[in-house]
Amino acid sequence: MALIEVEYLRKEFKRQKRKDGFWPLMKSLVHREYEIKTAVENISFTIDRGEVVGYIGPNGAGKSTTIKMMVGILVPTSGIVRVNGLVPYENRIENARRIGAVFGQKSQLWWDTPVIESLRLTKYMYDIPNDRYERNMKLFNDVLDLDEFKKVAVRSLSLGQRMRADLCAALLHDPDIVYLDEPTIGLDVVVKERIRQFIREINRERGTTVILTTHDMADIEKLCSRVMVVDHGKLMYDGNLETLKNDFGNMEKMEVDTDEPFAMSEELRRMGVAFGLTEENRTQLTYDKNSINSTVIIKWIMERYSVRDFIVKETEIEQIIRDLYIHLQQQGTPVSAREEALI
Numbered sequence: 001m002a003l004i005e006v007e008y009l010r011k012e013f014k015r016q017k018r019k020d021g022f023w024p025l026m027k028s029l030v031h032r033e034y035e036i037k038t039a040v041e042n043i044s045f046t047i048d049r050g051e052v053v054g055y056i057g058p059n060g061a062g063k064s065t066t067i068k069m070m071v072g073i074l075v076p077t078s079g080i081v082r083v084n085g086l087v088p089y090e091n092r093i094e095n096a097r098r099i100g101a102v103f104g105q106k107s108q109l110w111w112d113t114p115v116i117e118s119l120r121l122t123k124y125m126y127d128i129p130n131d132r133y134e135r136n137m138k139l140f141n142d143v144l145d146l147d148e149f150k151k152v153a154v155r156s157l158s159l160g161q162r163m164r165a166d167l168c169a170a171l172l173h174d175p176d177i178v179y180l181d182e183p184t185i186g187l188d189v190v191v192k193e194r195i196r197q198f199i200r201e202i203n204r205e206r207g208t209t210v211i212l213t214t215h216d217m218a219d220i221e222k223l224c225s226r227v228m229v230v231d232h233g234k235l236m237y238d239g240n241l242e243t244l245k246n247d248f249g250n251m252e253k254m255e256v257d258t259d260e261p262f263a264m265s266e267e268l269r270r271m272g273v274a275f276g277l278t279e280e281n282r283t284q285l286t287y288d289k290n291s292i293n294s295t296v297i298i299k300w301i302m303e304r305y306s307v308r309d310f311i312v313k314e315t316e317i318e319q320i321i322r323d324l325y326i327h328l329q330q331q332g333t334p335v336s337a338r339e340e341a342l343i
């Protein structure tokens with residue numbers, strides 16, 4: 001049985017209609033008008049134990065709303081969420097014992113309390129046995145380096161320190177599942193890498209299932225084997241990262257250093273090669289790797305030029321996701337890698 005089951009999940013918010021202009025605004029203060037915003041629209045999927053899933057999409061797509069329903073903070077308008085066999089919003093305490101959650105924008109820790117005291121309170125709340133607490137604290141300290149700031153009040157921590165403390169608190173009780181809502185937002189590259197390493201380790205060592213929302217595509221590339229993309233509340237893509245790369249990462253770039261300036265030829269253009277930036281004798285060529293092989297291009301060039309160096313670059317994940325978002329905006333239809341999940 002899947003660890004997480006979501007069927008036709010829907011969440012509507014009732015919100016006050018916004019009015020532009022002074023008089024319409026004044027009128028709306030007296031006669032309030034409301035509209036329904038569908039944040040999540042009939043989403044269905046399942047997640048198995050031990051998966052690391054990237055749940056991504058543009059701003060306002062419905063990611064946090066879905067996560068909040070899985071955590072049990074929000075009650076769905078309709079549909080089913082079952083986590084570990086429990087309906088989260090009906091079994092909030094039992095569900096909370098089995099999950100951990102980090103919301104990058106908001107700390108779960110006690111604001112005025114030193115980190116170590118906050119962690120001891122977490123131990124008390126979850127009734128974590130001493131030996132497990134000590135073992136986890138040692139392990140987490142090794143990767144997250146908590147000693148550096150454990151006596152500092154949470155309110156005085158830097159963003160990166162706060163995130164490390166939040167991650168530790170979310171995982172102290174050995175949850176089966178951890179929900180990470182933008183865990184690397186605003187962090188420098190070193191802290192990001194440390195947090196990714198930590199997530200990888202808890203997934204590998206303990207088989208913890210990880211559901212991650214992020215706008216940083218390096219998080220997806222470095223952590224997730226499966227990607228789900230939501231847009232306007234709908235699940236538009238659900239598949240593994242490799243399939244996504246194959247479907248949307250077909251444009252390849254080659255950079256060639258030649259002794260003499262390179263002139264783009266009609267023949268190359270006809271082969272489907274586009275001519276990019278040139279820096280002195282360095283030339284960038286772009287082509288669809290499904291239509292033409294890089295060896296054909298390099299052979300063509302070497303027959304005509306003296307080549308000093310060349311590299312072939314795969315499309316970066318950022319570009320792949322950008323292309324996918326553009327496709328979704330233009331087509332508005334799900335891109336199916338797991339047909340059965342996209343209803």
Ligand SMILES: Nc1ncnc2c1ncn2[C@@H]1O[C@H](COP(=O)(O)OP(=O)(O)OP(=O)(O)O)[C@@H](O)[C@H]1O
Pocket residue numbers: 013014015037038039057058059060061062063064065066
């Ligand atoms: N409590 C609420 N009341 C009214 N509307 C809401 C509420 N929470 C979210 N929304 C609306 O639901 C939609 C989805 O919001 P959500 O926060 O789930 O998006 P998101 O994908 O997490 O976005 P982001 O990447 O910007 O964090 C948005 O249009 C948002 O304005």
